[in-house]
Amino acid sequence: MRLVPGTPDAVLSALTAVLDGTGTPFAPVPADPAAAERVRQAVAPDEPLESDDCAVILATSGSSGEPKGVMLSADALVASATATHDRLGGPGQWLLPMQPYFVGGLQVLTRSVIAGYAPVVLGESFSAAAEAMTGERRYTAMVPTQLARYLDRELEALRSFDAIVIGGASMSAELKARVRAEGVTAIPAYGMTETGSGCVYAGEPLNGTSVDFDDGRILIKGPTLFSGYRLRPELTAEVFRDGWFRTQDRGRLVDGRLQVVGRLDDVVISGGVNVTLTAVQARLLEHPGVADAVVLGVPDAEWGSRVVAFVVGQPGRDQLRDFVSEVLPRTWAPQQVVELTELPMLASGKVDRQRLAEGVR
Incomplete structure (x- = not known):
């Protein structure tokens, strides 16, 4: 297993x-030294591969914990690309x-190879x-943050695409409404x-993918699944x-469509009360003075x-607590409000939750 620079040309060639x-x-490696070191630790390039069924190893973003090396087979990559085109x-x-x-x-490049077209890489x-x-x-x-920014200044370009796949995070109701109003074909994945990237588009599984539930936990089966976690057999079995x-x-x-409610760890016990964090977050996003939360x-x-x-935004702690309490239990209102000019993001486009949490401990 070899490391390659995480540039479009190098990754496309490999x-x-x-x-x-x-x-x-x-395994593609980003240029940033700290990020590159996290990738090396996750993919362990000097250790023999434990599976023959591996074409690419990707390090998870680690937005809420330790990055893991995810082994993907060529068959899984192709299955995902083919089902997406279908x-x-x-x-x-x-x-x-x-x-x-x-x-x-990576899957944008895989789809390009399968389709026989050279991908166009975004410049300035x-x-x-x-x-x-x-x-x-x-x-x-792209991720929702990119879509929201391009809607402000690149609307005609967005309208020129037959489809824009949106992943990495959920689209807010406001963003979905704006996309529909502007005539942009954005599909949440x-x-x-x-x-192997998005396997459910607009709530409907791609061909070959099945969805089930175990006490509310989402279960996925299909040909796009990874082969296992790099050197983590116990976690793979789990x-x-x-x-x-x-x-x-x-x-x-x-x-009949999949609706993602939140993560299993989105419910915390605060003062003996179970608080659903995603519900509090959704309510805050309805406040006219909150741009993101x-x-x-x-x-x-x-x-x-x-x-x-x-x-x-700057609505203030008391105002936000009152706003949350209008529709949710008062005990769910945030005890602390941190005002930011923007949320810290990982290169994947996800919010860096670990950085936020570490800043207030």
Whole structure:
């Protein structure tokens, strides 16, 4: 197993080779030294591969804990790319606006190889990159934060795509409404590195993927699943049961579509009361003075877990507590409010929850 630079050209070259059978398994490494070291620790490049069923090893983003090395086979990558094209209406050309050392970016390149089109890599201008595309069908993938920013200044370019796959985080109701109003075809996708990127589009599983539940926990089965965690057989055995991958997410079916409710660790006990953090966060996002928000449970000697709201905006703690209490129990209102100019983000486009939590402990 070899390390390759996490640049689009280097990853595309290595990926093309493993997909056609001429290359060896690889792990893409970001340029940032600290991030590169986390990848090396997760993928253990000097240790023999424990599975022949591995083409790429990706390090999870570690947004809420230690990064893990996720082994993906060539068959899983191809199955994901093929099912995506089937759902979107056929192969096309892809624009890459994200880093290819995360699964969302890697799969943009995989889809490009399968479709036979050279991917267009985002430069300084999104519009210029969109104009450079020559495929009959045009696709891209991004996180909600990118979509929201491009809606403000790149609307016509967004409208030119046949489909924009949105992953990495859930889309807010406000963002979904705005996308519909502006005539942009944005499709929310649910998935993760372990599922070979998005495996459920707009609540409906891709071809070959099945969804089930175990006491609210989302279970996934299908050909896009990873082969296991690098040198973590005990963890691999813990998350796989009878071919089903046991995610850390809670969900349910609503009108036959998957609705992700939150993570299993989104419920904390604060002062003896069970608090659903995602419900508090959703309520805060409804406040006109809050542009963005994340709610975490932070260890506290008095409360057990202290509910802390990190908000982009300046409504004030008391106002936000009252606003939350209008629709949720008063005991769910955040004990602490941290005002920020923006939420810290990982390169994957996810909020750096670990950094936020460490800043208030």
